Amino acid sequence: MRRLLISALLLCSAPVSAQHLAPEDYIFPLRDVAGLYSANFGEMRPNHFHSGIDIKTDGVTGKPVLATADGYISRIAVTPGGYGRAIYITHPNGTTSVYGHLSKFRDDIEKYVHEERYRTRRNSINLYPPADRFPLKQGEQFAWSGNTGSSAGPHLHFEIRDSRTQRTLNTISSGVIRTRDDIPPRLVKLYYVEVDSVRGVPVHARPRPVELVEKTPGRYALKQEGALSVGGRGYFILETTDRKNDVSNTFGLWRIREFADEDPIFELRIDGFAFDQTRYCNAVTHYPMQVASRNEVIRLTRLDGCIDDFYPVLKNQALLTPSEGQSQQIRIEAEDDSGNRSILEFRTIRQPAQRDFRAVCDSTALIVDNRRPFSHTAGEASVHIPAGVFYEPLFFSQSSRPAQFAAAPSVAVLSPLYSILDYDTPLHTAATVTIRAYVPQNLQPHTTLGFVRKGKVSYAGGKYKNGAVTLSTRTLGDFCVVADTVPPRIEPRFKAGEPIRTRSITFRLRDNFSGIGNTRRGVDPARTQSDAGHHYPHLRRLPHPERPELHAPTDRHGQLWQQNRLETDDNPITIPIFTYFRHCPQHSDGRPENRPELFSDNALPDYTAPFIFGPWRILSQARHTMTTKDPLNSYCLADLSSFFSSDSGAVRTLDPQLRRLLLYPTELRNHRLQHIIAQRSKGNTKSSLMQATRQVLPLIQQGIK
Secondary structure, X not given: OHHHHHXXXXXXXXXXXXXXXXXXXXXXXXXXXXXXXXXXXXXXXXXXXXXXXXXXXXOOOOOEEEOOOOEEEEEEEEOOOOOOEEEXXXXXXXXXXXXXXXXXXXXXXXXXXXXXXHHHOOOOEEEOOOOOOOEEOOOOEEEEXXXXXXXXXXXXEEEEEEOOOOOEXXXXXXXXXXXXXXXXXXXXEXXXXXXXXXXXXXXXXXXXXXXXXXXXXXXXXXXOOOOEEXXXXXXXXXXXXXXXXXXXXXXXXXXXXXXXXXXXXXXXXXXXXXXXXXXXXXXXXXXXXXXXXXXXXXXXXXXXXXXOOXXXXXXXHHOEOOOOOOXXXXXXXXXXXXXXXXXXXXXXXXXXXXXXXXXXXXXXXXXXXXXXXXXXXXXXXXXXXXXXXXXXOEEOOEEEEOOOOEOOOOXXXXXXXXXXXXXXXXXXXXXXXXXXXXXXXXXXXXXXXXXXXXXXXXXXXXXXXXXEEEEEEOOOEEEEEEEEOOOOEEEEOOOOOOOOOOOEEEEEEEOOOXXXXXXXXXXXXXXXXXXXXXXXXXXXXXXOOOOOOOOOOOOOOXXXXXXXXXOOOOXXXXXXXXXXXXXXXEOOOOOEOOOOOOOOOOOXXXXXXXXOOOOHHHHOOOOEEEEEEOOXXXXXXXXXXXXXXXXXXXXXXXXXXXXXXXXXXXXXXXXXXXXXHHHXXXXXXXXXXXXXXXXXXXXXXHXXX
């Protein structure tokens, strides 16, 4: 009966308009909160528009999350990044609502997710239950708010999408969500940019800043007296920001309009977008200034490679082309999603033609046409740029020079530095960079490309194969071939032998260069399920006591790495405890007679039971292991059983500098070892010399690599 009812609703309901939502169809998606916001729809984020709104949950997790309208749960996602734990509800009017960063699902939903993750043996998971599995009424609770995924603090990420196209829509400007906001946008600064053309390539002059002054609330003028001098062809850039009542957060603008002598020549409006359009934010803004600003820096023009969807009004690309001596009245209006508006009015005057910007370019320079593919090879570096990567044609530049920059001692630099265009050039899709270099065989598995900016090298990616490293990248600039020779480190956040009576134990994972690729952890012989990433653990198969060999984590270098990577070296990871011994008896060889039992998140045993992680003589018999991997196949295995006995010490990891030594060719090891010993012997040196010698020489003699 329930399935028939849902089917009838879907068949009888008309789809929603691609641009308009009916506010009366929806209710507020949270209960017991103040109704404040930390982010709005369409605001500029690094390389994307924000696709929804962020509703504050008063600094805590666990607020009831409600279905904003009748419907059914059509998708459930659990990922370490992004929205973390998220639920998608499909509604009969043709829309889908999205709820992200949840802490917990309703019990029946949680049970379904738990079973599916065990069945598929996957941590990150996307589930698409049938329409009759989880039907919901408007206002029905199905989850609790949280802080999972890529979240900087407790909040609910909320979206409404067109179900057919998955185009996400502006819930505030459409009136679905009402905010307390009577504050007009703040106009921070205006910039004027002249444009010249050389061989069909538009060349933009350096933006000229123009100071503004607020005369009355929402009314602005130029700080200078008289008209603003402009060239024969140019456009404006507006730096602006917005606020809402009762919060200190800044927000993005909904609409910006420009008029020349009362004639509308430009309008930018953020009503909605498809997810394959979100990176066009780099064309809507002035990219170099946007990445350096906390405000929004909007171009009042459209670049050649940007789509028209965001510009309902656009005349002559909104370029001002006055004749010599001509004066124009300019009005710029900035409006937020609550209808508050700020207006800037001023006059311009055409400057003498001899003062106009004239671009000077190398007549032999190669041109990259943004509408056609481009490839170039110079020396050992080559680049391939598909059509549509850039937002307008540009002049290509590539050079090389010796690699002279600060690199960590564990990072070996193996090539010159190659410059391909520059960091401030935004890419809409990926280009391919290939650099050839000689790399010793023992370093090849650890070789990648490094990205160099401001004198420091960071991990870019790519694998060494057939004498070269190839990287697909959306960032250009300075690259070199490097080898990352040190594996990640695992640091427990508790002392050896101390009783553990909490629900979790925490470890800090650190990596010196390429970041954490994936992790595996647990207690033999069970298999432990948990959520991944910043707040929850992984689902992994663990080694059995009778099979003590350790299974390396599967590396899909790309998909899995992107899902499970920890973005900062200092990010701790917490592992729920699921091991419970019912009895003390042991086999003659000391192994526990009873294997650990497995408990779900909501079925943990009573922590007053006598043998939770105890007595230590039993627990220490089980093998506690953690394996972590960076994207360059370096492993660090810690046998954590030592931490659960009173006579244990710290995790045993090799000194990073000495481990790197083991990767050197045999003939270079002794020379490098003497250098290390000399460095360590500068202060008090007998102990340093003895420590280095004792740790390294036996390994070299055994030929361990």
